[in-house]
Amino acid sequence: xxxxxRLKAAASAEWRAYTEHPFTNxxxxxxxxxxxxxxxxxxxxxxLIEFARAYALAVYKSPRLADMREAAAxxxxxxxxxxNLHVKLCAGWGLxxxxxxxxxxxxxxxxxxxxxxxxxxxxxxxxxxxALAPCVIGYAEIATRLAARPGAQAATNPYRVWIAExxxxxxxxxxxxxxxxxxxxxxxxxxxxxxxxxxxxxxxTTRQRVMSTQPS
Amino acid sequence: xxxxxRLKAAASAEWRAYTEHPFTNxxxxxxxxxxxxxxxxxxxxxxLIEFARAYALAVYKSPRLADMREAAAxxxxxxxxxxNLHVKLCAGWGLxxxxxxxxxxxxxxxxxxxxxxxxxxxxxxxxxxxALAPCVIGYAEIATRLAARPGAQAATNPYRVWIAExxxxxxxxxxxxxxxxxxxxxxxxxxxxxxxxxxxxxxxTTRQRVMSTQPS
Amino acid sequence: xxxxxRLKAAASAEWRAYTEHPFTNxxxxxxxxxxxxxxxxxxxxxxLIEFARAYALAVYKSPRLADMREAAAxxxxxxxxxxNLHVKLCAGWGLxxxxxxxxxxxxxxxxxxxxxxxxxxxxxxxxxxxALAPCVIGYAEIATRLAARPGAQAATNPYRVWIAExxxxxxxxxxxxxxxxxxxxxxxxxxxxxxxxxxxxxxxTTRQRVMSTQPS
Amino acid sequence: xxxxxRLKAAASAEWRAYTEHPFTNxxxxxxxxxxxxxxxxxxxxxxLIEFARAYALAVYKSPRLADMREAAAxxxxxxxxxxNLHVKLCAGWGLxxxxxxxxxxxxxxxxxxxxxxxxxxxxxxxxxxxALAPCVIGYAEIATRLAARPGAQAATNPYRVWIAExxxxxxxxxxxxxxxxxxxxxxxxxxxxxxxxxxxxxxxTTRQRVMSTQPS
Numbered sequence: 001x002x003x004x005x006r007l008k009a010a011a012s013a014e015w016r017a018y019t020e021h022p023f024t025n026x027x028x029x030x031x032x033x034x035x036x037x038x039x040x041x042x043x044x045x046x047x048l049i050e051f052a053r054a055y056a057l058a059v060y061k062s063p064r065l066a067d068m069r070e071a072a073a074x075x076x077x078x079x080x081x082x083x084n085l086h087v088k089l090c091a092g093w094g095l096x097x098x099x100x101x102x103x104x105x106x107x108x109x110x111x112x113x114x115x116x117x118x119x120x121x122x123x124x125x126x127x128x129x130x131a132l133a134p135c136v137i138g139y140a141e142i143a144t145r146l147a148a149r150p151g152a153q154a155a156t157n158p159y160r161v162w163i164a165e166x167x168x169x170x171x172x173x174x175x176x177x178x179x180x181x182x183x184x185x186x187x188x189x190x191x192x193x194x195x196x197x198x199x200x201x202x203x204x205t206t207r208q209r210v211m212s213t214q215p216s
Numbered sequence: 217x218x219x220x221x222r223l224k225a226a227a228s229a230e231w232r233a234y235t236e237h238p239f240t241n242x243x244x245x246x247x248x249x250x251x252x253x254x255x256x257x258x259x260x261x262x263x264l265i266e267f268a269r270a271y272a273l274a275v276y277k278s279p280r281l282a283d284m285r286e287a288a289a290x291x292x293x294x295x296x297x298x299x300n301l302h303v304k305l306c307a308g309w310g311l312x313x314x315x316x317x318x319x320x321x322x323x324x325x326x327x328x329x330x331x332x333x334x335x336x337x338x339x340x341x342x343x344x345x346x347a348l349a350p351c352v353i354g355y356a357e358i359a360t361r362l363a364a365r366p367g368a369q370a371a372t373n374p375y376r377v378w379i380a381e382x383x384x385x386x387x388x389x390x391x392x393x394x395x396x397x398x399x400x401x402x403x404x405x406x407x408x409x410x411x412x413x414x415x416x417x418x419x420x421t422t423r424q425r426v427m428s429t430q431p432s
Numbered sequence: 433x434x435x436x437x438r439l440k441a442a443a444s445a446e447w448r449a450y451t452e453h454p455f456t457n458x459x460x461x462x463x464x465x466x467x468x469x470x471x472x473x474x475x476x477x478x479x480l481i482e483f484a485r486a487y488a489l490a491v492y493k494s495p496r497l498a499d500m501r502e503a504a505a506x507x508x509x510x511x512x513x514x515x516n517l518h519v520k521l522c523a524g525w526g527l528x529x530x531x532x533x534x535x536x537x538x539x540x541x542x543x544x545x546x547x548x549x550x551x552x553x554x555x556x557x558x559x560x561x562x563a564l565a566p567c568v569i570g571y572a573e574i575a576t577r578l579a580a581r582p583g584a585q586a587a588t589n590p591y592r593v594w595i596a597e598x599x600x601x602x603x604x605x606x607x608x609x610x611x612x613x614x615x616x617x618x619x620x621x622x623x624x625x626x627x628x629x630x631x632x633x634x635x636x637t638t639r640q641r642v643m644s645t646q647p648s
Numbered sequence: 649x650x651x652x653x654r655l656k657a658a659a660s661a662e663w664r665a666y667t668e669h670p671f672t673n674x675x676x677x678x679x680x681x682x683x684x685x686x687x688x689x690x691x692x693x694x695x696l697i698e699f700a701r702a703y704a705l706a707v708y709k710s711p712r713l714a715d716m717r718e719a720a721a722x723x724x725x726x727x728x729x730x731x732n733l734h735v736k737l738c739a740g741w742g743l744x745x746x747x748x749x750x751x752x753x754x755x756x757x758x759x760x761x762x763x764x765x766x767x768x769x770x771x772x773x774x775x776x777x778x779a780l781a782p783c784v785i786g787y788a789e790i791a792t793r794l795a796a797r798p799g800a801q802a803a804t805n806p807y808r809v810w811i812a813e814x815x816x817x818x819x820x821x822x823x824x825x826x827x828x829x830x831x832x833x834x835x836x837x838x839x840x841x842x843x844x845x846x847x848x849x850x851x852x853t854t855r856q857r858v859m860s861t862q863p864s
Contacts, residue, residue, distance in 0.1 A: 049497060056491030056500075059507065061770050065481060068488075072511050075491065079504050111323045114330030121337055122709050124772040265713060272716075275704030275723065277554050281697060284704075288727050291707065295720050338493050340556040539759045546762030553769055 004137055007130065018134060019142050028146040030157040034093070037159065041090050043109045045100040048086060050113035052078040054120055054132060061125040089161060143167040220353055223346065234350060235358050243375040244362040250309070253375065257306050259325045261316040264302060266329035268294040270336055270348060277341040305377060359383040436569055439562065450566060451574050459591040460578040466525070469591065473522050475541045477532040480518060482545035484510040486552060486564060493557040521593060575599040652785055655778065666782060667790050676794040678805040682741070685807065689738050691757045693748040696734060698761035700726040702768060702780060709773040737809060791815040 008015050023040070026032030055078060058071035087097060120128030143166030146152050153160050224231050239256070242248030271294060274287035303313060336344030359382030362368050369376050440447050455472070458464030487510060490503035519529060552560030575598030578584050585592050656663050671688070674680030703726060706719035735745055768776030791814030794800050801808050 049500070052500060052504075053492045053494075056488045056504070056507075059488030060485045060492065062485075063770070068481070068484060069511055072484075072488070072507055075488075075504055076508060079501055107327045108323060110331050111327035114334045115326050117337075118330045118333050121333075121769075122711070122772070124770070124775065127772065265716070268716060268720075269708045269710075272704045272707030272720070272723075276701050276708065278701075279554070284697070284700060285727055288700075288704070288723055291704075291720055292724060295717055337553075338495070338556070340554070340559065343556065539756060542763050543755045543759035546766045547758050549769075550762045550765050553765075 004133060007133065015134075015138075019138055019145070024142050024146060027159040027162060028149040028152040028157075030151070030159060032159065034158075038093055038095065039106075041086075041093060041095060042100055042103045043106045045083075045086055045090065046103060046105055046109050047113055048078055048083055050109075050117065051132070051135070052083075054113075054116050054128065057117065057120050058125060058128055058132075061120065061128060063125065067125065085165065089165070092161070139166045220349060223349065231350075231354075235354055235361070240358050240362060243378060244365040244368040244373075246367070246373040246375060248375060250374075254309055254311065255322075257302075257309060257311060258316055258319045259322045261299075261302055261306065262319060262321055263325050263329055264294055264299055266325075266333065267348070267351070268299075270329075270332050270344065273333065273336050274341060274344055274348075277336065277344060279341065283341060301381065305381070308377070355382045436565060439565065447566075447570075451570055451577070456574050456578060459594060460581040460584040460589075462583070462589040462591060464591065466590075470525055470527065471538075473518075473525060473527060474532055474535045475538045477515075477518055477522065478535060478537050478541050479545055480510060480515055482541075482549065483564070483567070484515075486545075486548055486560065489549065489552050490557060490560055490564075493552065493560060495557065499557060517597060521597070524593070571598045652781060655781065663782075663786075667786055667793070672790050672794060675807040675810060676797040676800040676805075678799070678807060680807065682806075686741055686743060687754075689734075689741060689743060690748055690751045691754045693731075693734055693738065694751060694753055695757050695761055696726060696731055698757075698765065699780070699783070700731075702761075702764050702776065705765065705768050706773060706776055706780075709768065709776060711773065715773060733813065737813070740809070787814045 023032060023036065026036070052075055055071055055075035059068050059075065062068040062071055087100070090096075090100060116128075116131040119131040143163050146163050147167040151157060152163055157163075239248060239252065242252070268291055271287055271291035275284050275291065278284040278287055303316070306312075306316060332344075332347040335347040359379050362379050363383040367373060368379055373379075455464065455468065458468070484507055487503055487507035491500050491507065494500040494503055519532070522528075522532060548560075548563040551563040575595050578595050579599040583589060584595055589595075671680060671684065674684070700723055703719055703723035707716050707723065710716040710719055735748070738744075738748060764776075764779040767779040791811050794811050795815040799805060800811055805811075
């Protein structure tokens with residue numbers, strides 16, 4: 001069992017709450033509300049900026065040149081590729097760069113990104129990688145699972161682009177457990193909160209719409 | 217107008233939402249639910265630990281020995297005095313040290329403390345002090361205002377100890393604006409969210425109690 | 433007068449001791465000993481790795497996405513371009529990648545790189561940029577001055593490749609003085625020590641050779 | 649064999665070069681020049697300030713409250729006790745607080761203190777403790793050995809106060825080797841350079857005096 005397999009086993013409840021959140025199922029069958037997805041997209045833009053900072057921190061933390069180059073490649077992938085893809089994806093949902101840049105940060109986004117940056121600054125490169133892992137290995141795992149669902153990749157599913165984008169390749173690394181499991185659990189829990197935040201935004205919009213269309 | 221007066225003026229909406237939050241009024245007239253206060257107390261314990269780390273960071277960041285000594289005095293005040301007072305206050309509300317240490321961190325506590333630590337690590341000593349200011353100057357301002365309310369310090373108000381503890385002395389420092397105002401606003405907003413978190417816990421408990429006593 | 437012009441004026445003695453060090457003149461007229469240059473090349477390789485870490489720190493420290501991209505471009509320039517050029521230059525002087533990787537760090541290299549990293553971690557992005565400035569703006573200024581000397585670019589000057597490599601474009605940024613001048617002075621002084629270190633290595637080799645050829 | 653015993657064994661050459669440096673023997677038999685000791689005292693004052701910052705960093709890095717309190721006690725010991733003792737010791741050698749505060753930092757002091765701070769910020773709490781260990785455990789070991797020498801504690805030895813001050817208690821902690829041994833070796837080597845720096849200052853003064861008294 002690889003190091004991350006063991007981490008996932010040690011944090012299995014948190015891992016399931018994150019990777020099997022209703023938000024993700026709503027992406028596969030297209031039932032997620034637009035409001036929920038849009039709110040998620042905006043916060044995910046702010047999230048990417050902080051994740052780029054975390055990769056820069058990984059370069060700074062690296063004890064070897066090979067680690068520096070690997071982390072620098074990750075940083076460049078976020079700043080030069082992922083962010084552009086994200087801005088394009090957002091444009092398709094009616095969100096302009098200005099909408100993204102001026103969005104007030106959600107408490108869930110702040111908690112998650114700053115927790116990762118602090119765990120990484122406080123600990124060493126491995127602690128930082130573990131804090132990054134729920135996103136790095138989780139998104140690929142989620143998207144791969146969703147992509148296999150009937151209809152997930154159909155032209156009628158508005159979320160098929162997101163699924164295709166993340167149904168990519170996973171990741172791996174060595175170990176020093178207990179402390180790392182604690183970081184991993186916390187970061188996984190915060191990933192789940194992030195879905196929850198998007199989900200709540202959708203439910204509120206639905207409730208408001210339902211209420212505004214009810215006869216008084 | 218002092219530097220912090222100008223910061224408060226520049227962040228007046230956030231400052232009011234924080235210092236005049238319903239939670240604070242509930243402390244003055246004793247109407248705050250016990251569940252809300254207890255949840256707040258537990259998270260405030262976790263908060264104090266991170267604030268001690270922020271003061272340690274201020275020692276590290278200090279360009280002059282005098283700044284180091286000042287920050288080290290703040291660190292010592294938290295670890296040697298405030299935390300003990302807090303543990304005692306918690307004991308009076310039926311919360312044991314074990315309850316405090318094993319409490320899962322709330323997302324609002326994580327967001328606030330890690331934001332402060334990150335703003336401080338990213339910027340210089342002044343940026344860190346500004347991020348700490350809503351707590352350092354706000355708690356004194358709130359408690360002083362509440363203490364003046366009729367009945368706030370009466371033996372019948374279960375929250376009089378908290379009010380007396382914080383109706384203490386404020387704080388002050390120099391300037392480099394715009395960026396600092398942004399940090400101050402964010403930290404103030406997160407202080408308000410912290411109250412909101414406690415408030416919500418109280419409302420949920422009340423709702424559950426009301427529901428459990430309703431005839432089915 | 434630009435910000436860096438003012439910094440240079442405020443640190444004029446340190447700036448001259450660095451940019452007009454005998455080591456640099458030895459590069460222009462080819463009189464520098466091979467031992468001095470080789471020792472410098474090896475330590476400069478270790479220096480580049482730490483400078484890459486400093487640029488990664490600048491990405492982490494950046495308050496805006498545009499600053500992040502600028503610093504990330506600098507990081508990538510070091511890791512993907514400068515280090516390769518440096519390894520090639522070293523090969524031309526008989527230094528293998530193994531020689532570079534296994535070299536024990538000189539105290540002057542440690543003092544300079546760690547001072548820059550600490551000044552940058554302690555302060556904000558501007559403090560970090562000021563600590564980086566003696567290298568970033570100084571090397572271009574030195575190489576441009578040397579390139580204009582008669583014979584400096586002649587095929588007979590073994591150091592013409594180094595001169596050509598750095599006779600490139602300078603750099604610029606805004607201000608908060610006194611503290612920044614102090615950082616700038618210190619970093620400039622450490623740049624001079626770095627030359628001095630190389631120079632000493634050359635003198636020692638010469639002395640040893642002279643002594644070993646003297647009749648006993 | 650304890651963790652630090654193994655570290656010392658793994659870095660035995662560096663450890664001997666540090667703990668048995670001629671400078672230390674000169675302290676035991678009183679033969680060290682005043683100029684060497686005075687230069688050392690001044691740089692050691694600047695060193696203590698950075699070591700206080702390193703202990704503050706240890707508080708920030710601590711994963712547990714108990715670790716935070718231990719590191720905070722170390723910080724307070726430096727700022728509230730050691731620095732005062734040091735200022736008094738310096739006064740006995742004719743060095744005023746002003747002499748200490750205005751002294752230009754020596755390259756050996758910068759290299760050592762910034763290496764420790766960087767190794768600690770880059771790695772985790774254990775890495776930081778290992779980087780601090782040559783000073784924390786070495787000084788006690790050196791002073792204990794010197795104190796046992798005949799005459800070391802005699803009233804005629806001007807360095808007996810220094811010896812008595814450090815002939816105190818050692819220190820201990822757990823493990824993750826290779827990387828830690830590398831940090832320990834480097835920090836030990838830099839401790840030796842620190843002695844060397846003081847030693848050189850003494851030799852230069854002696855040389856100058858000898859030359860100025862020679863008949864021309």
